[in-house]
């Protein structure tokens with residue numbers, strides 16, 4: 194008898210310990226063989242009540258057997274018992290859950306397709322994703338794709354951003370994998386698709402780390418890097434060896450921008466000669482193709498802040514005009530911008546709003562107020578703005594980004610320490626062209642600071658159009 198008790202307790206305990214060890218040592222095989230089948234049973238078993246609780250079910254008129262003598266409750270045909278004499282076939286309202294398809298396991302959770310009821314749209318499901326995540330006991334549920342009448346939901350068991358094992362790495366010319374999306378896919382900054390980027394976030398939210406990640410990915414590429422760092426150079430000076438130029442004063446920035454406008458004019462002439470509209474078109478011989486330039490601007494507010502002095506106002510106005518011009522026409526001539534700051538709002542000056550409109554790529558780290566999130570993410574879904582404010586301080590480097598499909602996602606940058614970025618600067622120093630080589634003029638040469646005029650632009654467009 195005692196033996197029976199001992200075995201009765203020991204057997205389940207050893208099975209539980211065995212499962213626990215299996216799950217710890219081989220989480221993926223445990224998930225596919227044990228966790229997923231159990232989860233699938235739970236989801237199918239509770240789908241009617243979950244859909245009803247989330248407001249996804251629809252009331253429909255159906256023929257049903259009813260039992261007037263038993264409180265006149267409508268009952269499904271499968272509940273018919275022996276009260277044949279009293280039953281009556283009547284049309285009643287029944288609740289129908291949307292039809293749920295086959296649940297498929299993924300490495301991080303599962304995905305399931307759902308057939309929409311008539312009158313439903315994917316947005317009806319987006320509104321209740323949080324409720325579904327709680328009901329299914331998963332970290333998050335997102336809408337992965339849709340086609341008319343059908344959506345696919347993807348559930349993630351744990352937060353993939355809790356630990357980003359993803360190293361920042363180059364992913365092709367002017368493409369850098371800087372972090373991980375909450376979908377488990379890499380997040381790529383691709384300058385040839387999205388030429389100009391804006392990185393916003395409160396202090397200690399992870400902006401500099403993202404710049405480090407970007408730097409480590411760009412350093413091994415044949416790309417010229419230019420830095421504006423008005424925080425006295427503390428952020429970008431350590432990487433100066435790999436930069437073609439670094440400006441730490443506003444006057445220096447203005448001079449470098451004048452040079453960049455000169456570069457644009459030279460490249461414009463080159464494109465005109467070969468009758469191409471940008472430096473990437475195949476009509477331009479590879480030997481003639483100029484090196485792309487990425488301009489990193491750290492803490493943009495410092496560029497625009499001014500005292501009442503007239504000289505400063507003139508400086509800021511010259512800087513704003515040139516930076517805007519580079520943003521407007523630089524893309525075709527291989528000049529790309531990354532602008533970083535705590536706030537990039539109109540309160541900094543009139544030029545800022547126009548500059549912001551040119552920065553298509555948006556990365557919004559943790560911000561403290563909705564206004565700043567709006568500045569970065571525009572009039573996105575209010576949930577995106579709320580998500581940017583809710584990023585926990587314990588997860589620096591996490592941000593809200595707008596994906597290629599126009600939907601917002603959470604992203605966390607790969608952690609890149611200053612030492613790693615320093616080492617990359619050391620290793621790839623030889624890839625940094627000198628400013629003189631880049632601009633085609635000796636530093637003592639007077640700079641042609643005149644802007645690219647609209648007439649010049651029109652002439653360029655006319656001469657390169659076929």
Ligand SMILES: Nc1ncnc2c1ncn2[C@@H]1O[C@H](COP(=O)(O)OP(=O)(O)OP(=O)(O)O)[C@@H](O)[C@H]1O
Nearest residue numbers: 395396397398399400401402589590605606607608
């Ligand atoms: N992706 C990440 N993973 C882990 N830690 C990170 C990540 N990003 C940033 N951190 C850490 O968070 C802290 C703040 O990061 P960072 O200096 O990049 O913030 P910041 O927004 O540039 O701050 P500030 O505006 O004050 O310069 C640093 O200690 C950094 O190591």
